[in-house]
Amino acid sequence: MKLTTLHYFVAVATEGSFTKASEKLYISQPTLSRRIQELETELGVELFIRHNHGLTLSSAGEQFLTEVSDVLKRVDHLAHLFDPQINSDKTTQILKIGYLQNINMSRMYELFERFKSNHPNVQFLMKQDTPMNLADGLSTDQYDLVFNLSTYFQANQTIEKAVFMKNHLQIAVPFDHVLSHKHELDFADLSQETFILLERQHSLLLSIT
Structure with missing residues (x-):
């Protein structure tokens, strides 16, 4: 097993594409x-699950990435062990980030680009997941950062939260419905209601039945 191959693996994992990784590494696909x-x-083992429009890490691949990142960091430490600079660690740091399907991707990537301008050695491993899995994954160190609905985090959890964006849902109700006179609703107002959740590309619509 060669170190160059491990670097190749990390590049493919973080880019999520053989094409993008090969361009970054200056080697042929x-x-x-x-x-x-x-x-x-x-x-x-199979490290990647191949899809028509990209690839994702398998469970074995996620485990291998964690170990490889630690190995490469140790190797980099050895390479700079006798450097005169105190802060000579240039190892690529990988942040495992989970996000919801309907999140504003352009705004999220804009945030990452600003972060990388000050932290050039950081790469992001992105994974789309369900709200429940995102909350659980953050607690079990599967993710370092998640973009999730705040309601999925309990108040007693030791998790630092910040508002990234507010998502205003729309509700369609019959004219004679008891909620039709309200301009704004809380989820508590829907506790006794039966409704259909319609998914759209970037927004949601609740339809009361």
Whole structure:
């Protein structure tokens, strides 16, 4: 197992694409794909789940990424062990980030770009997940940061929260419905209601039945 292959694996994992990773690494895509396949054969596991429009890490791949990141950090420490500079650690740091399907992606990436301008050695491993899995994953260190609905975090959890954006839902009700006269509703108002949740590209509509 070569260190270069481990670097290749991290690049593919964080970019989520062989094409983008090969451009970043300045190697051909077939060469990169072959090296990853050789790594998977050597380990005897599938590190990536291939999709039509990209790829994601398998459960084995997520575990391997954690171990590889630690190995590369240790190797970098050895390489700079006798450097005169006190802060010479240039190891790539990986932040595991989970997010909801309907989040404002452009705003999220804009936030990441501003962060990377001050932290060039940080890379992001992105994964779309359900609200419940995001909350659980943050508690079990599966994620370092999540973009989730605040209602999924209990008040007693030791999690630092900040408002990223407010999502205003719309509700369609019949004219004669008891809630029709209200201009704004809380989720508590819907506790006794039966409703249909309609998913749209970037927004949600609640329909009371």
